[in-house]
Amino acid sequence: GESVGLHLPTLSVQEGDNSIINCAYSNSASDYFIWYKQESGKGPQFIIDIRSNMDKRQGQRVTVLLNKTVKHLSLQIAATQPGDSAVYFCAEIPINDYKLSFGAGTTVTVRA
Amino acid sequence: GAGVSQSPSNKVTEKGKDVELRCDPISGHTALYWYRQSLGQGLEFLIYFQGNSAPDKSGLPSDRFSAERTGGSVSTLTIQRTQQEDSAVYLCASSLASGRANTEAFFGQGTRLTVV
Numbered sequence: 753g754e755s756v757g758l759h760l761p762t763l764s765v766q767e768g769d770n771s772i773i774n775c776a777y778s779n780s781a782s783d784y785f786i787w788y789k790q791e792s793g794k795g796p797q798f799i800i801d802i803r804s805n806m807d808k809r810q811g812q813r814v815t816v817l818l819n820k821t822v823k824h825l826s827l828q829i830a831a832t833q834p835g836d837s838a839v840y841f842c843a844e845i846p847i848n849d850y851k852l853s854f855g856a857g858t859t860v861t862v863r864a
Numbered sequence: 865g866a867g868v869s870q871s872p873s874n875k876v877t878e879k880g881k882d883v884e885l886r887c888d889p890i891s892g893h894t895a896l897y898w899y900r901q902s903l904g905q906g907l908e909f910l911i912y913f914q915g916n917s918a919p920d921k922s923g924l925p926s927d928r929f930s931a932e933r934t935g936g937s938v939s940t941l942t943i944q945r946t947q948q949e950d951s952a953v954y955l956c957a958s959s960l961a962s963g964r965a966n967t968e969a970f971f972g973q974g975t976r977l978t979v980v
Binding site for chain 2: 786841850852856
């Protein structure tokens, strides 16, 4: 079936650098996308979301970009900090649907 | 409460026993989800509730798994005759709305189930 997936399972980033985490989705009916951060031993934490009528959305130190043409989603983290070390998941819901589907996740490790 | 609450946080059970996992969603959230996460893996969808109804149970791994939601609030996930492969973290999430007006889903801390 259709699913959400991530390009890279791991990402190592130098503290202070910018991070880019990528996600490819296959369901063209996807309408709503969310990025979650999961720290060890905790549940996923909402970071930022974007709807399909937008290309870009910015939060505090984070930016989500959506390219519907190639069905690609990315999360950019500015000035990566040690506290950003976690597993990042993208998730999507098709329009008029309810099922929040997750990709496999990318483990981000921040080097001091 | 302020967030999604799950209990117990940890559960160790013997193979063959039944277990019940509880989820208290955020007050007013009509949508509730159960997911399972095995060690180092992604989130596997189990079941979704809209109010007290579960329109999609297709994610439940077997007939040993069942879930209910009462009063549009608390949900219980029950696993009968537990097996070792049921060992995982069971996560619950709730959201204000779903479907046409999807909003972000907030997760609880999960219940870590270990079947020995």
